[in-house]
Amino acid sequence: MERAKIDAVLARIQETENPEQGDARIKEIVNRLTKDLFYAIEDLNISPEEIWKAVDWFTETGKNNEFGLVCAGTGLEHFLDVKMDDEEEQAGITGGTPRTIEGPLYVAGSPETLSYAELENEPEENGERLYMQGYVKDEDGKPVEGALVEIWHCNLKGMYSYFDSSQSAFNLRRAIRTGADGQYQFKSFLPVGYSCPPNGCTERLMFALGRHGSRPAHIHFFVTAPGFRKLTTQINIDGDPLLYDDFAFATREDLVPAVTRISAEEAEELGKDEAFASIDFNFNLIGERESLFSAENNRAHASL
Template sequence: MNRAQIKTVADRIANTQIGPANERVKSIVDRMVLDLFAIIEDFDVTQEEFWAAANYLAEVGKSNEIGLLIPGLGIEHFLDLRLDEQEEAAGIEAGSTPRTIEGPLYVAGAPVSEGEARLDDGADKGELLFMHGQVTDIHGKPISGATVEVWHANSFGNYSVFDPSQSAFNLRRTIVTDAEGRYRFRSIMPCGYCVPPNGPTQKLLSKLGRHGNRPAHIHFFVTAPGYRTLTTQINIKGDPYTYDDFAFATREGLIPEVTRHTAPEALLEKGVNHPFAEIAFDFTLPHALEGVPNALIERARASA
């Protein structure tokens, strides 16, 4: 079929409306059908190939891997880039901490701590990690009472709630910043992970000649009244996948230095008897702008 014939078929389908419709949904679906028809024609997609693709999407849904496939295809990163442009066009202050993808493993309801917290339950004997920093506006003014929600994997690349072997909310906390806008936490160094090797996400990635690995990283939501909510994550410097993340989440400005401490006086100061890693990282939030929706995206999220 040529383009005109394809459009004739798509228009006939679109014009079967018999009652009121959600015009935005209808416009998007009509366009999707037209574009899909064009793809089938351009690539001479066979019926066997089409139904294999349809069955693949069903498999993705059944395995609950949609939250892996979307970042793996770069879609979640693309949405972030669009939001960056939209904020700039709306006049949102420049100079804030870069955003990056949320991923699928956030869980609402983590315990709340004032100023500082210990994230791990002591069961994981991985490398000790102390992380600290300050939440400020773009002019450097501390933001007291901001909430820093943090979550990350254990030293095997697994997340609590999704990994039943871990205690509830292990490596997950909400920290309220102190009078100087500071937060602190003790944890263990996370490990990167890969998508399930026999799952549908890796099945497609393999056909694309790609891996499904993520570098070690730590997720954050940073929220304060009167400011734009920040969704971001830092990567652990030196991880072999830091610049080769299958989810395209690596952004400059989100790869802080990691300092390793072995000196007895440093251990004594922290009250530990093992060497530890330290990361300092500050968050900078732009002020909210009237008429511009907040940056926390409404989406389905897990709860414990």
């Protein structure tokens, strides 16, 4: 099919637009994506059968609320991070803790405590105890008082509270407010990696692409403070077999801190009653800049 004929179809569609009505930005985006889609259908000889199977897949994906996973698995969310990194670099902003994907499983309103939190509402059997601690610092290495460190991770079944009805509200979700020293610490356990819902839309897409739909063990964070750019990031747990094979492309070298094992004898000397794993990690925030994109993505979030 000649491009001229495709363009004629596009022109006919756009002729129905009232220039005085609607949203100019939405028109611009939809018209561009429609053009690219029509060209791709022609260039790849995509059949009507394939089109309607795709429509069915999109419908099912929406019903199953899996588009957040699809955005991660197709690399869209990672690309947005890289694009924001580039825009900051062009504006002369360097340093700071690297950002990486938020994922679709944050829940707003976690209980807030000062400097220290215990994430478990109920004990997790067979979990390896974890203490993670560090400081929130500014670009000069000074502590940031009043920063909010929001934390969330999955249980040993790879499930997140709120989305898993068997867990109590805000299990493994907390928010820590830093004091004058900028320090935070939390007690939890080392999480596990997990996979997309079995035979779900995301997993089927990944398999069709010759890929898997699994993630290494990780812990999510939002770090915010007045006058600073919001940090959305996560750490991956060193030693996980999928550490550098994350289907969501979230692993970044500076976000894989060392895990130190403390024996029961050493733990007793530190005032702890059991052996534990320890992770030290500092969050370095960047001061807000005028005329730069917002680091808050305004993504819709679940809440209680």
